[in-house]
Every structure is written in C-alpha cells, then in structure tokens.
Amino acid sequence: MKEKMFSDIKHNYETIVRNISDAAVASGRRPEDITFLAATKTVDPEFINYAISLGLKFIGENKVQELLSKYEAYDLDNAQLHFIGHLQSNKVRQIVGKVSMIESVDSLKLAQEISRQSIKQDITTDILIEVNVGREENKSGVMPENLEELLCQIALLPNISVQGLMAIPPICENEQKIRGYFQNMRNMFLDISAKKIDNIKMGTLSMGMSGDYREAILEGSNLVRIGSSLFGARNYN
Numbered sequence: 001m002k003e004k005m006f007s008d009i010k011h012n013y014e015t016i017v018r019n020i021s022d023a024a025v026a027s028g029r030r031p032e033d034i035t036f037l038a039a040t041k042t043v044d045p046e047f048i049n050y051a052i053s054l055g056l057k058f059i060g061e062n063k064v065q066e067l068l069s070k071y072e073a074y075d076l077d078n079a080q081l082h083f084i085g086h087l088q089s090n091k092v093r094q095i096v097g098k099v100s101m102i103e104s105v106d107s108l109k110l111a112q113e114i115s116r117q118s119i120k121q122d123i124t125t126d127i128l129i130e131v132n133v134g135r136e137e138n139k140s141g142v143m144p145e146n147l148e149e150l151l152c153q154i155a156l157l158p159n160i161s162v163q164g165l166m167a168i169p170p171i172c173e174n175e176q177k178i179r180g181y182f183q184n185m186r187n188m189f190l191d192i193s194a195k196k197i198d199n200i201k202m203g204t205l206s207m208g209m210s211g212d213y214r215e216a217i218l219e220g221s222n223l224v225r226i227g228s229s230l231f232g233a234r235n236y237n
C-alpha cells in the first residue's frame with residue numbers, strides 16, 4: 001500500500017510540475033515564477049517529506065492543531081511552511097515563528113495579534129491578505145471593497161509584512177465563472193500594486209487549487225495550493 005502511495009505521489013508530482021510549467025509559459029512567464037505549494041491537511045508527514053524529496057519547496061497546513069502535531073516531523077530544512085486556513089486570533093501565538101507565511105489574514109484584529117506576537121519573538125512575519133472574492137456569506141476573507149482600507153491599517157503595524165493576496169473563489173461548475181473570479185483578483189492585485197502603499201508589497205497572488213490551478217495561472221496566479229491532485233482524495237474519517 002505504502003509503495004503504491006509513494007509511486008502515485010511521484011507520478012502526480014511530475015504531472016503537476018509539468019502542468020504548472022505549461023501554464024506559466026502559456027501566460028508569458030517562466031515555470032520558476034510560479035510557486036507550487038502542497039496543501040498537506042490529513043497527509044502523514046512521511047508522504048509530505050517524500051514529496052519534499054522530489055523537489056517540493058512549499059507546504060501549507062490549514063489547521064493549527066494539525067500543524068503543531070506534525071511540526072517536528074516536517075523536513076523544514078528543505079521546504080517552507082505556510083499557514084493557509086482560517087486563523088483565530090487566540091491561536092496566532094502558537095504558529096508565529098513556526099511558519100514562513102500566513103496566507104489567510106482577513107482582519108485588522110488578526111494582523112494586530114500577528115504583529116504583537118512577532119514583536120515578542122523579534123521577527124517579522126510575512127502575510128497575504130485573504131479576499132472573499134465571491135462575496136460569500138460565512139466565508140473567510142475581507143470583502144473586496146474593504147481591502148484597501150485594511151491594507152492601509154496593516155501597513156502601519158510593526159513586524160508584519162504584507163506580501164500579496166490570496167483567495168479561495170466559490171466552487172463553480174462553469175470555467176468562465178471561475179476565470180471571472182481569478183480576473184477580479186488579478187485586477188485588485190494590479191490596482192493595489194499601482195497605488196504603491198508604503199510597507200505593502202504585492203509580489204504574491206495565491207489562487208488556484210487541484211481543480212483549477214491551470215486556469216488560475218493563466219489569469220495571473222503565481223502561487224498555487226494543491227492537495228488532492230498530489231496526495232489523492234482525502235479521507236476525513
């Protein structure tokens with residue numbers, strides 16, 4: 001069973017790398033301009049580290065408890081760890097200093113806590129701002145119309161550095177519709193870049209998952225977060 005899992009991961013990894021390269025070139029960029037991050041929820045560190053041995057450089061967890069329980073086992077000499085899930089302010093302390101980026105910041109309160117905990121550790125924490133691009137109720141992410149104000153507030157905080165934007169668009173059947181969400185994100189990314197807000201970098205646009213990462217790259221993404229296409233469908237039992 002395990003041997004099959006390793007050979008599936010290898011095959012999937014090579015396929016994804018090829019697809020990313022093709023989409024990068026088709027969008028007028030170089031393959032190395034796109035970051036491939038593996039979303040590793042529910043995946044045993046043994047398999048995560050195997051993917052790292054194949055060349056994977058970024059991994060992402062979406063739950064604090066799971067990240068902490070697997071933290072000692074990750075091969076972080078050879079890969080960087082991002083936090084990509086919904087984060088409560090009271091858990092920030094547990095991951096600051098352990099992750100190289102928090103991709104899912106969507107409120108001033110959360111950013112203030114990341115700033116505070118980073119000051120304590122004398123480090124700067126890189127973050128992305130998560131945008132609720134589909135304007136879905138009960139979903140994480142700042143509403144698009146509030147993005148600029150939030151950025152201007154976070155820009156004033158010490159020991160936290162905005163590096164770009166992240167989004168998880170609504171699940172849609174229709175490729176045109178999903179592309180529309182990606183285009184909206186790219187437009188926000190370019191608008192904010194053009195405004196040159198002090199202390200705000202717009203270098204990373206994190207969007208695209210297993211089902212839509214090629215489309216996301218074609219629409220300007222430079223960080224894709226891929227889980228099931230690499231490790232297989234998840235079993236949450």
Ligand SMILES: *Cc1c(COP(=O)(O)O)cnc(C)c1O
Nearest residue numbers: 039062084209210225226227228
């Ligand atoms: C699980 C997860 C992904 C990857 O989803 P797949 O469809 O399995 O590729 C991407 N981003 C976040 C925030 C996730 O939690």
